[in-house]
Amino acid sequence: MALTWTKLSYLRQLGHSKILTRCVSTQFTDIPQIDEEVAKLLALKAKIQDAQPQKFVLKVPKGTRDYNPKQMAIREKVFKTVIECFKRHGAETIDTPVFELKDTLTGKYGEDSKLIYDLKDQGGEILSLRYDLTVPFARYLAMGKISNIKRYHIAKVYRRDNPAMTRGRYREFYQCDFDIAGQYDPMIPDAECIKIVYEILDNLKLGEFVVKVNHRRILDGMFEACGVPDDKFRTICSSVDKLDKTLWEDVRCEMINEKGLDPDIADKIGTFVKLRGGNELVTQLCEDENLKKSKAAMEGLTDMKLLLHYCELFNVSDKVSFDLSLARGLDYYTGVIYEAVLKGAELIPTKDGEQVGVGSVAGGGRYDGLVGMFDPKGKKVPCVGVSIGVERVFSIMEAKAAQEKVRTTEIDILVASAQKNLLEERMKLCSELWDGNIKAEMSYKKNPKMLNQLQHAEDSGIPFVVIIGEQELKDGVVKIRNTLTREETMAPRENINEELKRILSAL
């Protein structure tokens, strides 16, 4: 954008001498801040133009959603399965703030950094919403000088991505991370991460799945063996990362046309990334004349061999696939990488009747350098971990539960009255039940109709109704009605808590 004299005068008027110096010395070409400011002023102009009284918009921000009680019941069920598994493996849990200093996130996400949500500068620190739980975890370790921990962290993360909500892709979404930090013998924690993904997906009963594994060193070695120039490793790796959603032909085009790769080299990559298998593939690659020359490839293959062996000991080999097309985009991985995908059978219906696969439901890998980026002396803490993509799991479970009735409360007893003017008796009884740790509720109306009370018990799945009536009060008893069988029994009012606990424990 050309700077006019008027704009220069204006800036000088405001005392922007440093900007002006840079403007002049760089011939006005590289001052993105100025363009940004101009964009802001133009936006301001548009805003003033639109300043007519506007209709209030009743909505949640783009790419986010509310969870209603039914969705929460599903969410809690999924979390329970996930947390039980993490705890079974001895993980502690931590929490970190939802925002971090912007500097903490800078330079960790490569091209994805543009998706980070920033907070407005309101005076004070410059903050951003967390983009994942891995970088805050590394910051936590460096800050606390922690060199050993096995922890899980379940929390929301934020990405200004293009939402695809029917497929479970949101701008605010949960991650369930399990990570092992510490200097240990090779591949033992790495294999446990696979075991964990296996257990969780198995327990969630989402259908068939496969856990793809690969290794950054094998990818590097493969690029080396194919003749990819060193400075193109990262960008070619990004192209390979698209193979889960894109045909090889299109990825090949991108490599050649956009990234300037020699077509022969691309074709060599093409033969590699079609390979998947188990031990036999490791053996085959170890014999490959070109790979043999690459130290990176050989080290990666040694790791992979051990990892696959440990997967056998952990009894998960049937669903583990060594897959050379697996790349994963994030910059910080240094060793083994994983991704779990549901097999084709698991499709969920979208609003427009289409069926789409949800793809990856877990991913992770080893990142031995990240903690060192935060440590003042660069001290490294090797880490490996997995993240369960629970939003996609929620989407599947919600679609499955669409027709089902899901209880959203745990109430065991509805305290009801058969006649008018018994509100106080209901309140006293309810209070006794609460004090005895019995889950109970009553209508908030003074004189609710009997039928409405019974109907509420049926609709909400409350198993028993305790009914107070004038005659019962005189006789010192209450009526207990089984909502399902409609069977009614009498019980003494005095020991009602014990009687109800007896009945409930027999359920």
Added chain:
Amino acid sequence: MALTWTKLSYLRQLGHSKILTRCVSTQFTDIPQIDEEVAKLLALKAKIQDAQPQKFVLKVPKGTRDYNPKQMAIREKVFKTVIECFKRHGAETIDTPVFELKDTLTGKYGEDSKLIYDLKDQGGEILSLRYDLTVPFARYLAMGKISNIKRYHIAKVYRRDNPAMTRGRYREFYQCDFDIAGQYDPMIPDAECIKIVYEILDNLKLGEFVVKVNHRRILDGMFEACGVPDDKFRTICSSVDKLDKTLWEDVRCEMINEKGLDPDIADKIGTFVKLRGGNELVTQLCEDENLKKSKAAMEGLTDMKLLLHYCELFNVSDKVSFDLSLARGLDYYTGVIYEAVLKGAELIPTKDGEQVGVGSVAGGGRYDGLVGMFDPKGKKVPCVGVSIGVERVFSIMEAKAAQEKVRTTEIDILVASAQKNLLEERMKLCSELWDGNIKAEMSYKKNPKMLNQLQHAEDSGIPFVVIIGEQELKDGVVKIRNTLTREETMAPRENINEELKRILSAL
């Protein structure tokens, strides 16, 4: 700020004709956007000046904190108590996004609005972090056209307040909200909210507490009776709200000097706000010659009488105090208001050796107008609720637990080996235990030392160690060691899961 000709030229250059028109027509006085833009440019200038390479700061944002595993164990214990109570009363749960459209929060918090965190405008919607859970709840009800719900919501909220972390005041903090929405008979849900606060504080065992109650209509009636001008009700109410932290003399000064209240009127208020009590105070106020003339006061007192009666039925009267000094700052309350405070005895030590009380640990009230502010047709949904201030509870519990040992994992079994080269056997055994849903772990070292393994079990409070040795392998057995008693027994390797489950269930 005066607009110079240069600035005008610059704006014209950019095509800000609408701004210019308004600038000219309003004589440059009321275009806050322009000042804002200038402030931005000046900030930009400062930024460029500071662009020297800076030292990386390893910290969390001001007013926030990480939770370590021990703190998380305490937090989970508190949440468990709170959630159990909410569920015992039949509440469902919902969740809403951490940010809302800025418009959703506008005009709901009075003077506190300045404490709202805004997100940066990165193109798209203008967003803010939620300030509480009540406004998002009202937005949720209006959006879903929900007229009846009893729900809880436990989530973090954000306030750019002055942090006082030793007292549990943070910029990011949890709220645990319970609310009842719906048109019901008077004071029944309102009394249940008090019952809930009572149960939770009782179960948390934080020591003596009192639940103060008052009523917005009684406050209004009191101001009316004292002769406060109508347009000063809100601001005088804000002054009264400070009485929990400030002496009456200082509040009186503020009323007279800052808010221009007649000293006689202030003194009349002074006699009222010293009053606290129960039923007898309601009766006394009902007889008050000045209050009698106020419709608001009489309506409020009728409510209060009923509320105190229901508190008796709910067996919570011993800790409920009708307190005319309770005001609560937020704009949206319309009826009963509550606040629970811990009595003086409960002090927590700060870093500098001082002891401070944590003050209010729960608060809430009735807000019958808030949902209507979101409904396109202004349809009202009466609501009442309470919010538990768990951060203050965490502070107390953490101070109490400072000396204690708190287990941060739930591991029951450590799988250990007595000799070298038994890694694979440990892995196989661990895998079997996990598959049998037993919480187990093992060292990630190939050849860990026996003593280190046993030490780890003791340090982490793992009750049993299962030891594999070469001889045991040959004999088809394992050794089970009780960490506490150091007693050792043998068990067949084959049925190890059943044997361990038997031992664990006997714990």
